[in-house]
Amino acid sequence: MHYLPYSLALSCLLSLAQDNVLAAPSASASPLPRAIPLVRRAAAQRNASELSSWLSRQKEILEAKYSGSAAQRKRASGFNLLTNQNADSSFYGSIAVGTPAISYDVILDTGSSDLWLAASDGVSTTSDGIPTFDSTASSTFTDLDTTFSISYGSGAARGTLGKDAVQFAGFEVDQQTFGVVTQVSTDLLSAPVSGLMGLGFASIAASGATPFWQTLADNDGTLDSPLMAFQLTRFVDTTTSNALQPGGTFNLGAVNTSLFTGAIDYQDIPSGEEGYWIQELAALTVNGNSVTLDSGSGAYAAIDTGTTLVGGPQDAVSALYAQIEGSAPLTGNEGYWSYPCSTNVNVTMKFGSSSIAWPISNADFLLQQLSQDTCVGAFFALSTAGTSAPPWIVGDTFLKNVYSVFRSSPASVGFATLSAEALAMNGKTGAAPSATVGAVSATVTGSTANSGTDRSSSANGAPPSVGASVYALWAAALVSGLVGGAVML
Structure with a gap:
């Protein structure tokens, strides 16, 4: 393995945290009432002091995030290609908003449930490159005249609530409530990302609005199946990479059988816990040795695509690293551990009553190489005491190793083994998908309680038969190295 200079290694860690800021809101506001490809951005270079700030920020972000409490057509499903940003630091897709879209x-x-976008009248500058939402440009926008705010470990976003037509993965909700953000803390947004779409349950939405996906799932007959699924790519172990890379695929309403093998192992969300996508962490091993865990609610884990790493209780994470010879708490960054890079670390996680122990690759456990001999691990101690958050937050460090499915009825999370086709996309550089306005297969009306310029790229969605065939062509071309760009429908 080639190692990076210490300052560059630290900078890479810092870059990962930047994107997590977007994906870790702990929102508060006056209550109101298909598939997407992902992309990754190359790590920015930073110094050693910035690394220390980054590591601390990771904990703050998660602690802040979890501290808070129609007309229709035929059934359909869709997909959107994802972008992998900053060496697996975050994964994003695209939506389309307004009329014209x-x-x-x-x-x-x-890991959250609110949709928000940066507004043109308060966030963007001429140089930051962040596309912003202009409510005056949409003929269907309604200002709900209600304040909206989301707090982060490193800052906050504030604005008002509105509603408008929102398209995502081949579906449209014509009265979706979302935050129009006019105040954002420094560095909270990083181009080209304009905001965040929460995919948790309505019960944890700060806005009080029903999330886009849940509106579709609750509207009987709209989706083929009431679920969404992720396949995420890995670039963290790639020595040369662009800032943004092909990130995998998001599916809505159906799973993509070409991306996994065998059965999907579903485990129900514990009764009454439908807010975050909760699973009980039943077993954790490192290099074949078991780590003692609490049971019941003491082992609850939020399965969170918006988090890069895996956070857990101090005693359990400490016990994990105790099984790695030569590991030690990272000086100056409480909750993190270093360990010898020469050690091949094999971690497995088992959830609910499942008999399957899902492995985490050594490439994902190795968060960053600090020197020729020293690495930082991707598991860290997270304090959720005094909050409503579960003690474990399981992010992309784990999710890159499985095909993950989030099903609303019955409320459950499922994992499956990635197919050879999916694994072949890891580290395959190419042009990242760009934001898109695509075809709409079905439209529903969102909750009404309390109440531009098109950028071409990958399809925002398509009927199942078309989407599957186009996806197959894209995947084959990406794996063969012929293309890496957008799919047009």
């Missing part, structure tokens, strides 16, 4: 890139976050 304009496309935006947004972080896709199963």
Whole structure:
């Protein structure tokens, strides 16, 4: 393995945290009432002091995030290609908003439930490159005249609530409530991302609005199946990479059988816990040795696509690293551990009553190489005491190793083994998908309680038969190295 200079290694860690800021909101506001490809951005170079800030920020972000409490047509499903940003630091897709519809890139976050976009009258500058939403340009926008705010470990976003037509993965909700953000803390947004789409349940939405996906799932007959699924690519172990890379695929309403093998192992969300996508962490091993875990709610884990790493209780994470010879708490960054890079670390996680122990690759456990001999691990101690958050937050460090499915009825999370086709996309550089306005297969009306310029790229969605065939062509071309760009429908 080639190692990076210490300052560059630290900078890479810092860059990962930047994107997590977007995907870790702990929102508060006056209550109101198909598939997407992902992309990754190359790590920015930073110094050693910035690394320390980054590591601390990771904890703050998660602690802040989890501290808070129609007309229709035939059934359909859709997909959208994802972007992998900053060496697996975050994954985003695209939505289209307003009339005429304009496309935006947004972080896709199963760990929160609010949709928000940066507004043109308060966030963007001429140099930051962040596309912003202009409510005056949409003939269907309604201002709900209600304040909206989301707090982060590193800052906050504030604005008002509105509603408008929103398209995503081949579907449209014509009265979707979302935040129009006019105040954002420094560095909270990073181009080309314009906001965040929460994919959790309505019960944890700060806005009080029903999330886009849940509106579709609750509207009987709209989706083929009430679920969404992710396949995420890995670039963290690639020595040369662009800032943005092909990130995988998001599916809505159906799974993509070409991306996994065998059965999907579904485990129900514990009764009454439908808010975050909760699973009980039943077993954790490192290099074949078991780590002692609490049971019941003490082992609850939020499965969170908007988080890069895996956070857990101090005693359990400490016990994990105790099984790695030569590991030690990272000086100056409480909750993180270093360990010898020469050690091949094999971690497995088992959930619910499942008999399957899902492995995490050594490439994903190795967060960053600090020197020729020292690396930082991707598991860290997270404090959720005094909050409503579960003690474990399981992010992309784990999710890159499985095909993950989030099903609303019955409320459950499923994992499956990635196919050879999916694994072949890891590290395959190419042009990242861009935000898009695509065809709409079905439209529903969102909750009414309390109440531009098109950027071409990958399809925002398509009927199942078309989407599957186009996806197959794109995947084959990407794996063969012929193309890496957008799919047009």
